[in-house]
Amino acid sequence: RPAPLNTVSLLKIASQQLGIGSHETMHAAESLYIQGYISYPRTETAQYAPSFDIGGTLALQARHPIWGDYVTDLLRQGFNYARADGVDAGDHPPITPMRCAMEEDLGGNQWRL
Secondary structure (H helix, E strand, C coil), X not given: CCCCECHHHHHHHHHHHHCCCHHHHHHHHHHHHHCCXXXXXXXXXXXXXXXXXXXXXXXXXXXXXXXXXXXXXXXXXXXXXXXXXXXXXXXXXXXXXXXXXXXXXHCHHHHHC
């Protein structure tokens, strides 16, 4: 089951999986936030509220040329909700996609992230 993404998790994944340093990760994440692609990237919360609309969040990605078919299948066949064992620090919700991103709109580490 997917784990909600907080700032520390974002930094770890970016470093370990993508080879992006912490400064560049936060620079890219803040830029993505300002452009409306992700929710606020500075959060310690790793648990979604019970009212979080995962179906709506997935639906935003359904037309993407790379992963849209997969998302459409998830919406049609059902999906696992995020794990509920994380911490709600009360600051901001976990980092979440807010709109569909295309590589030509972003590029570089913003696209990779």
